[in-house]
Amino acid sequence: MSKSYAKTTNEIEARAGFFSQPKAVWAIVFASIISFMGLGLVDPILPAIAEQLHASKSQVSLLFTSYNAVTGVAMLITGVISSRIGVKKTLLTGISLIVIFSVLGGLSGSIGQIVGFRGGWGLGNALFIATALSAIVGLSTAGTAKAIILYEAALGVGISVGPLLGGELGSISWRGPFFGVGVLMALAFILIIFMLPSIPKPKVRSTLADPFKALKYPALLTLGITALLYNFGFFTLMAYSPYVMNLDEHGLGYVFFGWGMLLAITSVFIAPRLQKRMTTVSSISMMLAFFTIDLIIMGIGTVNHSPKTVIICVIVAGIFLGINNTLITTAVMQAAPVERSIASAAYSFLRFLGGALSPWLAGKLSEWYYPETPFYFGALMVFLGIVTMVVRRRHLTHIDEAGVQH
Template sequence: MSKAAGVQQAHPKLTDALRGQSKTVWVTAFAAVIAFMGIGLVDPILNILTEQLGADPSQSTLLFGSYLGVQVVAMLLTGVMSYRFGAKHTLITGLVLIVVAAGLCALAGNIETLIWLRAVWGLGNAFFIATALSVIVGAAAGGQQGAILLYEAALGVGLAVGPLLGAVLGNISWRGPFAGTAILMAVGAILCTGMLAKDTDKSHRTPVRLIDPLLALRNRNLLLTSIGSAFYTAAFFAIIAWAPFVLGEGAIFIGFVFFGWGVCVAISGVFLAPKVAHRLGERGGAIASVLVYAVILLAMATGIKAVVVAGIIASGIVSGVLNTLFTGSAMSSGTAPRPVNSAGYNFMRWLGGAASAILVGHIAVWFGNMAAPFWAAAACSVVAAGMLLLRRHQAPAEDPHTVPEDAAIIGAD
C-alpha cells in the first residue's frame, strides 16, 4: 500500500465518520461540544471582569490557568477513576461538577472566587473529556480515526459557540455566560444519564495505574510529540487568553472575532487536516503548520488591531490542522496501550496550556509591552517544530492492544 493510501485510510472524510453513528455517539458528542464551549466562554468577558471586579489582567487570565492547571493533574487520575467506577459514571461525574461550578460562577462576587470555581470546572472537564473519546471510540462506526474526526468536530463547534454565547450573554451581564453553560451542561448530563449504556463490571475493564501515563513517556517518539504539543498549546492559549486584552474591545466584538476563529478551527480540523496529512504526512504537516503558526504570531506581535484580528482568524485555520495532526501522531506513537499513551500525551499538552495562561500577563509586565506574549508564543511554536523534527520516522501501524468500550482512554483533542 502506498503512503498516500495509508494516510487516506487513517484520515477518513467527515461524511464517512458521521454515517451510521449510534445515539451514544451523538449524545456524547453533544455533551463534548458544551464542555469545549467552556474554553472560550470567558474570552469576550475578560475585559468586563477586569473592570467590574477590580481585577488586573494577570488575575483574569488565571480563569484559564486554574481551569487548565487542575485539568492537567486530574488527567492522571481519570484512568484510575474510569477503571474503578466505569466510563459512564466518570463522564457523568465530570458533567455534574461542571454544572455546579458554572452555576456557582454565576453567583460569585469577586475574581478570587471565580478562579477557585474555574479550578473545580477544570476538574469536571478532565473527568469528562478523559472518557468522552473512549465512549465515542467504543461506540463509533468507522474505527479510531473516524472517532477522532468526530471528536475534533465537537471541539471545533464548541470553540466556535463558546465565545459567541459568552458575547451575547456577557453583553447583558458577565454572569450570563456561566449561567447559560450550567443550563446547557445540565441538559447534557441528563441525556448522558438516560441514554448511555451501563458500565460493564470491573473485570471487563483495562486496569490503569496512576504512574502508567508518565511511564509511557519513556518512548522517544511519544515524548517528543508530547513536548512539541505542549509548546504548541502554550502558543494556542497565548492567543486565547491574551488577545482580548490587546484588542481592548467590548464583549460583542471579541465574541464574534473568536466565533470566526472557532469556525475556522472546526472546518480546518475536519476538512483541511486530512488533505495536509495526505500530502505531507502527519509529522511533516504538523511541522509546516506550526511554523506557519509562528509567522502568524510574529505578525500579531506588531500590536496593530486589524492585524491582530486577522491573525486570530488565521490562527484558527492552522490550529484546526495542528489539533488533528498532533492527536493522530500521538495516538500512533509509543509502545503502551493507546489509553496510557493518550494519558501521558494529554498531561504534557495541557501542562503547556496551563503554564501559558498563567504566564502571559506576567510576560507583558516583564517586557513592558502588551504584544510581548505573542513573541514568546512564536518562540514556543518554533520549539514545537524542533521537537517534531527530532522524532524518528514511524510508519502507521495497527494498535496491538484491544481497547474495550469501558477502557480508561484519556481523550486527546
C-alpha cells in the same frame, strides 16, 4: 479466518460514512461541544471581569491557569477512576462537577473565588474530555481516524459557538456565561443518562503510574512536549489577545466564533487530505510554522497599534490550529502500544501544563515589558515545538508509516 474477518472489518469501516454513528456517540459529541464551549465562553468577558472586579490582566488570566493546571494534573487519575466506576459514570461525574463549579463561578464575588471554582471546573473537564475521546473512538463504527476527526470537530464547534454565546450573555452580565454553561451541561447530563449504554469496565484496572510509564515511549513523549510548547502560543491567543483587539463582548464573541469555525472546518475536511498528501510529522511541523509566523504578525500589529491586524491573525490561526489538533491527536493514538485512554491522559497532562503556565505568563510579560511581548514569546515556544519534532523525528517514523497506510 482471522485475515478474512480483518478484511471484512476494514471494508465496513471504509464504507462507513463520517455521520454514520450510533446515537451514543452523538450524545457524547453533543456533551463534548458544550464542554469545549466552556473554554471559549469566558474569552469575551475577560476585559469586563478585569474592569468590574478591579483585577489585572495576569490575575484574570488565572481563570485559564487554574482550569488548565487542574485539568492537566487530573488527567493522571482519569484512567484510574474510569477503569473502576466505568465510562458512563465517569462522564456523568465530570459533567456534574462542571455544572456545580460553573454555577458557583457565576455566583462569585471576587477574582479569587472565580479562579478557585474554575479549578473545580477543570477537574470535571478532565474526567469528561479524557473519557469522551476514548469512548467516541471505542463506540464509533467508522474507524479510529474518523472518530478522532469527529471529536476534534466537536472541539472546534464548541470553541466557536462558546465565544459567540459568551459574548451575548456577557453583554448582559459577566456572570451570564457561567450560568449558561451550567444549564447546557445539565442538558448533556440528561442525554448521557438516557442515550449512552453501560460500557463494560476494562479487565485490567489502570494505576496512577500508567500515564508516566506511557511517557517512556519516545514517540508519545515527543508529541507531549511538542503540545506543551505550542500550547504557549495557543493560550496566548486565547487568554491575551482579547486585551489588544479593542472590542466589546459582542465583537470578541464574533472574532472567536470565526476562529473556531475555521478550526472546526479545517479539522474535519482539510486535515485528512493534508495527511494523505504529506507525512503526519511534516504536516504538523508546517502548521506550527504558519502559527509561529501568525503570532509574530500579531506582535507587529500590537506594536503598530493595529487591532485589525490582530483580529485577522486570530481568525486565520483557526486554520492552522484546526489542522494541527486533528493530526497530533491522531498521532497520539498511534504513538505507543498502550490503551487509548492512558495515551490520551499522558499526552494531555503535558499539553495542559503548557496551557496552565502560558496565560498567566502572557499577562505578566505584558506588565513587565511591552504589550507585544507575549505574542513574540508564544511564537518562540511554538518554534521550539517544531524543533522538538524535527530533532526527535526518528521516534515518529511508525506514525508516518501508519498515516501512509491509512
